[in-house]
Amino acid sequence: MRTLRWLIGLLLIGLFMYVNFFVYTGSIYFKLINVILFSSLFVLYRVIIGPTAADRIVAVDILGILIIGMLALLGLNYEQSFFMDVGLIWALLSFMASLALAKVLEGRSLDD
Amino acid sequence: MIRETLGMALILIGVMFDFLGVLGLVRLPDVYNRLQAATKCVTFGSAGILLGVFILQGFNNFGFKVLLGIVFIFLTSPVAAHIIARAAHRSGVKLTKGSIVDQYQEDRELKE
Numbered sequence: 001m002r003t004l005r006w007l008i009g010l011l012l013i014g015l016f017m018y019v020n021f022f023v024y025t026g027s028i029y030f031k032l033i034n035v036i037l038f039s040s041l042f043v044l045y046r047v048i049i050g051p052t053a054a055d056r057i058v059a060v061d062i063l064g065i066l067i068i069g070m071l072a073l074l075g076l077n078y079e080q081s082f083f084m085d086v087g088l089i090w091a092l093l094s095f096m097a098s099l100a101l102a103k104v105l106e107g108r109s110l111d112d
Numbered sequence: 113m114i115r116e117t118l119g120m121a122l123i124l125i126g127v128m129f130d131f132l133g134v135l136g137l138v139r140l141p142d143v144y145n146r147l148q149a150a151t152k153c154v155t156f157g158s159a160g161i162l163l164g165v166f167i168l169q170g171f172n173n174f175g176f177k178v179l180l181g182i183v184f185i186f187l188t189s190p191v192a193a194h195i196i197a198r199a200a201h202r203s204g205v206k207l208t209k210g211s212i213v214d215q216y217q218e219d220r221e222l223k224e
Contacts, residue, residue: 054200
């Protein structure tokens with residue numbers, strides 16, 4: 001059963017990589033953005049079925065970091081610099097959200 | 113020519129690090145192991161992508177915003193990881209079965 005699940009996951013990742021890099025015809029930046037979006041599906045899987053609350057907080061923290069990289073690639077594709085403004089704000093807000101969620105998890109109040 | 117090759121190589125390595133870090137987030141058995149794998153996709157994943165974009169763009173307004181993004185990520189992400197790990201340990205998340213030593217727990221028992 002464990003081997004079967006491992007094989008299904010490997011097949012899924014291989015199929016996605018083949019379709020993304022050899023069948024899909026777009027610019028190279030869109031191919032890389034697709035890889036990042038596919039990894040954020042894994043992050044959402046961890047958010048939904050994480051066994052404890054700490055797993056969900058880790059996954060939400062990592063999702064913000066992935067989105068910053070994706071916004072940089074998007075701005076490089078469209079030759080616009082305002083995408084990075086969104087990325088900077090997103091970095092600071094994601095940091096504050098992680099701090100607040102960790103503090104609630106620890107059992108203290110927010111103005112402690 | 114050299115600048116474009118170096119920038120694209122950094123972006124490719126960054127996307128690969130992002131994907132492998134998220135794979136570790138799904139596969140590993142414990143909160144602390146998952147946090148350790150997921151923090152790898154910050155320090156060379158998204159920061160590698162941002163550094164590649166900076167090398168491709170040079171010193172225009174997009175390049176300076178990307179440098180500011182690298183500074184923000186490097187300042188905020190280790191702090192968030194440390195606080196999440198501390199809150200998870202204090203809220204009583206167990207370590208996985210194969211782990212040998214828990215020095216933070218010993219230290220807290222020694223203080224009491």
